[in-house]
Amino acid sequence: MATEQAIEDVVRRYVELVATGKPDEIVALYSAEATLEDPVGSGVRQGHAAIREFYQVIENMEQESELLTLRVAGNRAAFHFSLLTKVGDKQMALSPIDVMEFDEDAKITKMQAFWNQSDLSFT
């Protein structure tokens, strides 16, 4: 099983890369057969190609992220983070709670993001 420290490192890297990374860097955190559901209820994507497609849209956005709370339990983690996205001269703010499962190499095997439209705010 992945250690708590290894899982924490991947979560911190994930939150950083979601704001500033390349899709390929994010995809590399996932196992080959991983599933992604973001947000929960929107349908499950499986595998690197489908996961890359999901992160492709954020590639050219100007974003800032911050890890707010992280809880690791066994081979899983739940964390609350904030994501600020520049949209013209405004900012879109979202702070989801994500849940991830990890394999023995601390690759993400399952990701679920909890948020809905009403959690988006514009300032």
Place this chain on the structure above:
Amino acid sequence: MATEQAIEDVVRRYVELVATGKPDEIVALYSAEATLEDPVGSGVRQGHAAIREFYQVIENMEQESELLTLRVAGNRAAFHFSLLTKVGDKQMALSPIDVMEFDEDAKITKMQAFWNQSDLSFT
């Protein structure tokens, strides 16, 4: 599917009851065949009898709770809450992230709590 409002109501009631409620009141929030894993990795309990046993231990504790963050997505919710427990003249603090699934009547069908020993603090 349960509405977002119905799910939010159950989560708020759960957080309140965990601190001040009776085991039977908490169990009533769960469906008959519900599963509970608290913390994640510690084994899954199933059904009202096993779930009541879990909450029995907190019945006579002096506790305070607060819902910190709640995210609802589809028929599921993830939330961060704090729980303060009086232990002699000290306080034990824990603020897990819990994830729940709900049936069409907004009964909890699955609960998973994300925390580990290192998240406990004494003051």
